[in-house]
Amino acid sequence: MRNMWTLYHKEMLESLRSYKLIWVPVVFIILGIMQPLTTYYMPEILKASGNVPPGMLEGYEMPGSAVVMAQALGQYGTIGMLILVLGVMNSLAGERSSGTVEMLMAKPVAPAAIVSAKWAAQLTVLVMALGLGAAGAAYYTEQLMGPLSWSNLAAAAGLYGLWLLCAVSLTLLFSAWLRGPAAAFLGLLAAAAMSLAHSLLPSQLGWTPASLTAMSAEMMTEGGGFAWGPVLFAGILIVACVAAASLLIRRNQLPE
Amino acid sequence: MDEIKWGLIGPLLALQALLAVIGLISLGKAERTRGPKWLWVIILIFGNLLGSVAYFTVGRKDN
Amino acid sequence: MPLLTVANLRKVYGGHTPVDGISFEIEAGKCVALLGPNGAGKTTTLRMLAGLLKPTSGQISFDGSPGGDYRKRIGYLPQSPAFYNWMSGQEYVVFAAKLCGISSKEAAGLAADVLEHVGLRDAGRRKIAGYSGGMKQRLGLAQALIHRPRLLLLDEPVSALDPIGRREVMELLRGIREETTVIFSTHVLHDAEEICDDIILMNQGLIAEHGALSRLRSQYSIPVIRLTTEREEKAQRWLEDLAHRSFVEQSEVSSGSATLNVKNVELARQIILQEAGSLDIPLLQFEAGSSTLEDLFMKVVGA
Numbered sequence: 206m207r208n209m210w211t212l213y214h215k216e217m218l219e220s221l222r223s224y225k226l227i228w229v230p231v232v233f234i235i236l237g238i239m240q241p242l243t244t245y246y247m248p249e250i251l252k253a254s255g256n257v258p259p260g261m262l263e264g265y266e267m268p269g270s271a272v273v274m275a276q277a278l279g280q281y282g283t284i285g286m287l288i289l290v291l292g293v294m295n296s297l298a299g300e301r302s303s304g305t306v307e308m309l310m311a312k313p314v315a316p317a318a319i320v321s322a323k324w325a326a327q328l329t330v331l332v333m334a335l336g337l338g339a340a341g342a343a344y345y346t347e348q349l350m351g352p353l354s355w356s357n358l359a360a361a362a363g364l365y366g367l368w369l370l371c372a373v374s375l376t377l378l379f380s381a382w383l384r385g386p387a388a389a390f391l392g393l394l395a396a397a398a399m400s401l402a403h404s405l406l407p408s409q410l411g412w413t414p415a416s417l418t419a420m421s422a423e424m425m426t427e428g429g430g431f432a433w434g435p436v437l438f439a440g441i442l443i444v445a446c447v448a449a450a451s452l453l454i455r456r457n458q459l460p461e
Numbered sequence: 462m463d464e465i466k467w468g469l470i471g472p473l474l475a476l477q478a479l480l481a482v483i484g485l486i487s488l489g490k491a492e493r494t495r496g497p498k499w500l501w502v503i504i505l506i507f508g509n510l511l512g513s514v515a516y517f518t519v520g521r522k523d524n
Numbered sequence: 525m526p527l528l529t530v531a532n533l534r535k536v537y538g539g540h541t542p543v544d545g546i547s548f549e550i551e552a553g554k555c556v557a558l559l560g561p562n563g564a565g566k567t568t569t570l571r572m573l574a575g576l577l578k579p580t581s582g583q584i585s586f587d588g589s590p591g592g593d594y595r596k597r598i599g600y601l602p603q604s605p606a607f608y609n610w611m612s613g614q615e616y617v618v619f620a621a622k623l624c625g626i627s628s629k630e631a632a633g634l635a636a637d638v639l640e641h642v643g644l645r646d647a648g649r650r651k652i653a654g655y656s657g658g659m660k661q662r663l664g665l666a667q668a669l670i671h672r673p674r675l676l677l678l679d680e681p682v683s684a685l686d687p688i689g690r691r692e693v694m695e696l697l698r699g700i701r702e703e704t705t706v707i708f709s710t711h712v713l714h715d716a717e718e719i720c721d722d723i724i725l726m727n728q729g730l731i732a733e734h735g736a737l738s739r740l741r742s743q744y745s746i747p748v749i750r751l752t753t754e755r756e757e758k759a760q761r762w763l764e765d766l767a768h769r770s771f772v773e774q775s776e777v778s779s780g781s782a783t784l785n786v787k788n789v790e791l792a793r794q795i796i797l798q799e800a801g802s803l804d805i806p807l808l809q810f811e812a813g814s815s816t817l818e819d820l821f822m823k824v825v826g827a
Contacts, residue, residue: 211622215608222610224483228517231483235476235510242473284514291518304606308667311574311600312623313593348469492653 209318209325216296216326229288229330233338236284240277241345244268270350274358275425277342278365281335282418286369286396289331290376294389296323297380297454306454317451320377324447327373335366354428361425367439368417372396374446381453414439480513481505493522525588527552527675527705528573533582535568542568544729545582550722552674555701557716558709560726561825566709567603569726570679573707574600587674596624599668599704603679605660609653613644613663616652617670624671631670638666642696658689665696669704676700678708682715694718713821725824732824744820747789747813749796754806755780762805766796780808789813 220226243250248265251257268276297320300306309319339362343353376392383391396415403415410416412434423430484505488494494501501520504512526549535543543565550556558566571577573584575595586594607616614635621631639648642662647655655663661681668676681697682690698719700706710716716723717737725733733740751766753759763782767775771792774785786792793812800807 207625208623211619215619218615219608219610223521224487224517228480228483228513231476231480232510232514235473235480238469238473242469288514288518304602304604305608307576307602308600308605308607308620308664309623310576311595311598311602312620313595313625314623345469349466 208314209322212314212319212322213325216322217329220326220330225292225330226333229292230334230337232288233281233285233334234341236280237277237338237342238345240280240342241273241349244273244276245349267350269426270346270353271357271426273350274343274346274353275361275422277346278339278361278421278425279418281338281365281369285334285338286372287393289327289334289369289373290389290392290396292330293323293327293373293376294380294392295385296327296377297450298383298385298388301381301454302384315451316455317448320381320447320451320454324374324377327377328370331366331369331373335362335369357425357428360431361421364417364421364424364436367436368414368421371399371414371417371439371442374443378446378450378453381450411435412438414442477510477513480510484513484516487521488516491521494520495522496520526550527587528707529583529585529588530573531583531585533569533572533584534580535565535572535577536580541729543572543579546726546729546731547582548724548731548734550675550705550707552705554722555697555706555720556708556722556724557720558707558726559711559713559716559723559821560709560732561711563728564711564726565729566711566726567679570600570677570707570709574598574677576600596671597673598675598677599671599673600677601661601664601668601679601681604684605664607652607655607660607663609651612649612651613655613659613666614639614648616663617648617666620667621670626671634670635666638670641669642666643692656689658685658692661685661689661693662696665693665700669700672704674705676704676706676708678706680709680711683710683712713818717817725821727824733820740820741817744817745813747786747792748811749784749786749789749792749813750781750809750811751784751796751807752781752809754808756806758803759805762799762803769795771795 217226245267248262251262297306300309306319310316339358343355343358347353372392372395375395376388379388379391399413399415400418403410403413407416411432414435416432416435417439420430420432420435485502488498488501488505491498501516504520505516508515528550530549531547532545533543533547534545535541542563546565546569558569560566568577572579575593575598583590586592586597611619617635617638618628618631621634622628626634635648636645639645642665644659644662644666647659652660652663661684665678665681668678678697682693685693694715697706697708701719708720720737722736723734723740724731751763753763760779763777766772766782766784767777771787772784773787776783784792789812797810799805
């Protein structure tokens, strides 16, 4: 346990020195507040771009604050996920390819402690980024569109964060036996495949973690729609990823 | 929407600038980058959000 | 009781067998060289001893107890140690200490001592990214020594270094071996002879020869006399004449020098020196009873 804390501390120090602890949250805040801003100024933007069919601007209706907030969270599903996945892809792969893991494993350290510490550090970055990003987006939405339910927002952000954590955990697993870029590719592919499967068969695959995004949006706009299935399966997926990564890193630790 | 709300747009611009500045500081300290440094300077200054994200994610070489 | 006992250790990787059943014991306080050419199985052996690789079969007993996790009591330095370049040397050593269960407060003190010991007191505050190869190797020693291990495993600690770095690390090892048990691998016989008591000579996954350096040296030393003279006709004729004496078993004569395998070094030395004196031979060099470990090494390696 103490080793895990030492390793976690090392991960966080690296995040700080590489500015990751600053730039990822800043990007998430920018992504979050851009959504209400662009929605608010959409008529101006359209007008400025010219060739708008007449009558279209008159029909433009400002969406409600909850809808805009749900859209803001949706922004994190693409660029946000990409940033997080690229940030985790080298966490184990880099230690393997550079050889730093060899001296780590020669110390009385359990592979599970190494993987868990890395996972916890990624989670910390994710929570900071999503927390600040969602708070920023909510502030802008309230200023521009109207009041929001902050309890709904917290639940919606939590559900969205769980989905992002699934993608991060999958990438961490692939990072235990592949090179970084391949791990990122497979991590994103797995998340995309889950989303696609879920959108094709929404009723049959309602229990998969991929339905967390829709659940998050519903939670934001309607204040309900919570189901245990996807949350439970997301939890199982994440634990399985960390456990499998621990087993793999024990086997793949040494450079040939 | 009679006027531009600088109170809300200002922080956005400030955050973009902050990101570019952190990127430039990091670039100054970095020993090795993918591609020439001067190119990253241009990307960081004129590349907006995506330019900065590109620098932080793929621009630096670890170790 | 030996500190380390290895019995029938074997490692099979897919098709080949880098370590094919080796057994040896190491007494506490010894310095042992694991000697052999590249590909002999030295690194695989050390990695198994360090607990980084699971043996396919065989047993490792540390301090009398077979199996078990003894990583806390060993220090390990891989062949090409890789560090976190964004850390300072001091931070890395403290990190290594904490992983061995040492409290932060104690770790800071120990780190200062060990960095001083390896000559990195001032460089300790700098980023590892700027370290030279020799400095990294010394930092590697520092992280391996920080928790005062009972056994130090070093994989080719000087092979990749330039002569200055090599000298620094060898000097350090000379001091370290007084305090702890050391096993280090090398493909250079000279390195082993410089600081070790015992050698384990490995080739193709097997132990070819094993024992105290002094015993091996006398066992494998053939009585040899090497002579060098000025390049004069008289001297040359004398050298060629010597080669046909009854006390010489085998000889090799070239211009100005001769190597003679003799039956009895004492007798041969007496005769040769007397003759050289009375015949007024311009001797340049005379060497008697040389060790031929190098020859043994080359024979084992099959070169």
